[in-house]
Amino acid sequence: MNDWIRHLETQGLVRAAENEWHFGEAVSQARVPLSSTAIAPLPQYSIMEIAGPDAERFLQGQTSAQVALADGQFAPLTAFCSPKGRVLANGQLMRVDETRYWLVLDIGVADPLHTHLAKYAPFYKVEITQPATRIFGVLGDDAVAQVEAQLNVTAPDTWAMAQNDAAVILRHPGPIPRFMILAPEDAALSAWEALESLATPVGNAVWRLQDIQAGLAWLGETQRDSYLPQMINWEALGGISFRKGCYTGQEVVARAHFRGQVKKRLLRAQSENATLPAPGTPVHDANGKSQGDVVCAALNADGKAEVLAIITQRDEPRELNIDGVPLERLTLPYAIERVDPESMSLQA
Incomplete structure (x- = not known):
């Protein structure tokens, strides 16, 4: 057992099922007031890293985002599609340094997407890995103040990012302010400990409810290769660039948009x-x-x-x-x- 899990279990973490964690009974967790701050582990997500001199060019041919927009401040939504325009994975793209990008996505599609992209990677100077990171959320009316005070960053706007020495901080939409924290295990544990005396630990279903109320769908393993990105309202969330050149599935996605065939x-x-x-x-x-x-x-x-x-x-x-x-x-x-x-x- 690693330190991250051990520490969460001392706070009452219950793993009800794979990638379903809560602190106590599930209905009670849903009723935790978010008038101050809550923190939630987010095991339903994974990080993929795409790094190398050709990383931007490689991604530009594979994803619905205009990759140059991922500039270390803006972190656009994106989708990876099959040649038929069906979503293989949707996620959020961030540039963490000059030639290194992170993609946050549902954990169930991480391995299949890795396999899919690996078919094209040998033609580029690029390496695709899944770094050992932990992800947790900070949410509530006081989340902005707590993130700024405890993580020593200026809280980013929605779909933007910030970085400190150890972590990436993303802001997601929803009825209340909320932030996703991504970091190596030691740094994630330190950040969690800095926040835990000021916040209530809640289960990852509380974060999922915020996604639902924000109209934000993350496709999992059983849903991959089934839907056009517009079917999850991805163009309404800014997840598709219609101004960029070709990428896998682009022709089908564009035709559905311009002909109104969703x-x-x-x-x-x-x-x-x-x-x-x-x-x-x-x-x-x-x-x-x-x-x-x-x-x-x-x-x-x-x-x-x-x-x-x-x-x-x-x-x-x-x-x-x-x-x-x-x-x-x-x-x-x-x-x-x-x-x-x-x-x-x-x-x-």
């Missing part, structure tokens, strides 16, 4: 049931016909399941349910329209 979209909804549907659970209409699938789910403070699901756009509106339990549609916090990352980077 047949499925991300839906945010709430179930009256406290039972969490697993990723891939079908969403049905009142006639029992499948209309889409669940991407992720988490309990909210009322003990109800909030979900993101990818749903067909035909025959709107209609009643939807999961296993017979009705879904109440909830509003997404952004408009479904193209947002160019080039314009976002000017604000970072």
Whole structure:
């Protein structure tokens, strides 16, 4: 057992399942007030490093981001696609030094993406690795002040990054301020210890709920190679550059955008049931016909399941349910329209 896990277990960490950690009973965790600060381990994510003299050129041909925008301040969302335009992995790209990039993504797609990119890497001076890092979140009304005081950085804006001597700090959207901290294990443990006397430890499902409420879907292993990036509203979040040149899948992604051929979209909804549907659970209409699938789910403070699901756009509106339990549609916090990352980077 390593020091990171050992220390979290002394604080009451329970590993309910693989990549599902909480501190105490799950419903109680969902009700922890975030009026001050909470800290959450985030084992659902992984880091991939792409480094070498050709790293930028290599990534430019593989990913939906305009890689030059990842400049050490702005950290754009991105997607890696198959030749048919389906998302193999979506994540956030950051430049951590001149020829070294980090990509944060769902842990379930890290190995398959590594295998996919390794097919192209021999043609470039580049090395792809998965560095030994720990990731945790800081969230709550006082998160900005605590990050600045304890990590000695100026808190970045949303989709921007900051660095200190040991860690990378990313800010993500949501109903409350929240930051993702990425660092080697010793540095991550030191940062956690600096914050733990000022914050309440919570489970990673609390962070997942913030993702859901932000309309932010991270595709996992069972969902890879299934959806166009627009189906997870990636262009509305600035995750696709339509101003860059070719990358794998670019033609299909661009055609879907300019011809308006996106047949499925991300839906945010709430179930009256406290039972969490697993990723891939079908969403049905009142006639029992499948209309889409669940991407992720988490309990909210009322003990109800909030979900993101990818749903067909035909025959709107209609009643939807999961296993017979009705879904109440909830509003997404952004408009479904193209947002160019080039314009976002000017604000970072």
